Amino acid sequence: MPFLDELSNTADEIDVLLGRLMPVESAPAKRVIEAMRYASIGQGKRLRPFLVCESAKLFDVERPHALRTGAALECIHCYSLVHDDLPAMDDDDLRRGKPTTHIAFDEAAAILAGDGLLTFAFEILASPETHPDAAVRSDLVGQLAIAAGAAGMVGGQMLDLEAEARESHDLDEIITLQGMKTGALFRFACEAGAILAAAGSQERSALSTYADRIGLAFQIADDVLDQESTPEQLGKQTQKDAEAGKATFIDLLGLDGAKARAHQLVDEACAALDVFGNRAGILREAALFIVERKN
């Protein structure tokens, strides 16, 4: 199956690249590099870097440029997991079947490893190795910072924590929240190919629509998995959100309604790719994978 092979190949390449970019031996502060590597290498589906690489293929972007952009994005995603897992936040001991970073190291090292990964993402993007055109690099930095910041992922996590304290939630609220917390990085991932190619607004807009739909579908699928899986299958605690009083799509749509909505979003995502014709086959498979995955 070409999609799963491609996903797995990209994950391997991202691991090799992150390993090369974060050498321990030459580092003056080895412990923080070890914690950064622990939090970012050898785990996860690497869905976001994969989306970067596949969107880049639509425009024949050079593979090393796409991989470095994907690695930077993955540093942001992994830092957010490290900080979200902290005792003061979601307080999780297990992530992808391994002890979370603050358990494997300690809280201070986890906070610093998260800060280090977040900072490193921008160091990667600003390097001429990521793209020879400084205007492209600057655009990547600006767009990723907006996606990851207070109007995007960080703000979404804040809203998520605040939502625990409230009794009732409506669908618009949870869509806004998840669009910031999860959707913003998906949007960057899918638009990154267009940014790397300095593509036009029509193509960028098509990728942005695709990203919005799969981002929301991803989060709905997460809620469904959380409901239907065991901790062993997911490699993390399940049904914590419901216990914590957090809003889930299943509360609002029901289990069947949530599944139906996720599939409708996949259809919309695929339709947005029509502008790319046959070239977007793997991105269409990716959309379906997002709602049919088992972890």
Place this chain on the structure above:
Amino acid sequence: MPFLDELSNTADEIDVLLGRLMPVESAPAKRVIEAMRYASIGQGKRLRPFLVCESAKLFDVERPHALRTGAALECIHCYSLVHDDLPAMDDDDLRRGKPTTHIAFDEAAAILAGDGLLTFAFEILASPETHPDAAVRSDLVGQLAIAAGAAGMVGGQMLDLEAEARESHDLDEIITLQGMKTGALFRFACEAGAILAAAGSQERSALSTYADRIGLAFQIADDVLDQESTPEQLGKQTQKDAEAGKATFIDLLGLDGAKARAHQLVDEACAALDVFGNRAGILREAALFIVERKN
């Protein structure tokens, strides 16, 4: 006194700019913006942005470009204070005479506000408003990320925490540690003017030497202040480092030796500015201020 007036003017301008860049009203996640503003606006000497602005004056860089670069650097500095003050790190309740961010808000908001400020620094730098030349913006992003990351400030904080656990410390170790933890951001501050002007290596190197010397002098002066001041004078707890078993310059050089070394570093810093002749008068005053300040 022109130096103190200039320092105070720059601090005011940075406050106005940060206030304008982080509006609460239009933010979807208001609480994290409020915490970011609490942690970054209306306090501090703004020494780092001041050094950016003064180094920029040497090359006739436009004031708004220097101010935005200084504001980005201050976001990094302020985020590092928020995270360093957390219970899992230095566990401080008081900063600049005010409750620290995790006391005024809560730990989760403080972690997210730090993440938000760190991310926002790069959003500011990547904007064409900071500089019309994308190569300059990309250079600013890359250099700030290196200074703030695991080989710079974040790594220095890790080494600082690790140093608590050890019995003995030597001077080289503490100079390396402080060069990363404090020195790296000073270096960026002083080189930023040269980056903004795309100046030559001789001028950049002179500013780098100046920055190294004042960075170290700043840290020695901090240890001296910590020893000789009351919590009321400093607006934070004093003599925590010594109690925690952290290495200080006073342990290694004695109080008089530390003061003498700080003044020697100021002389070296001023000598490095000879290449700029009379134009660097305020930077020379800044070097002296760093060792003679009372808080």
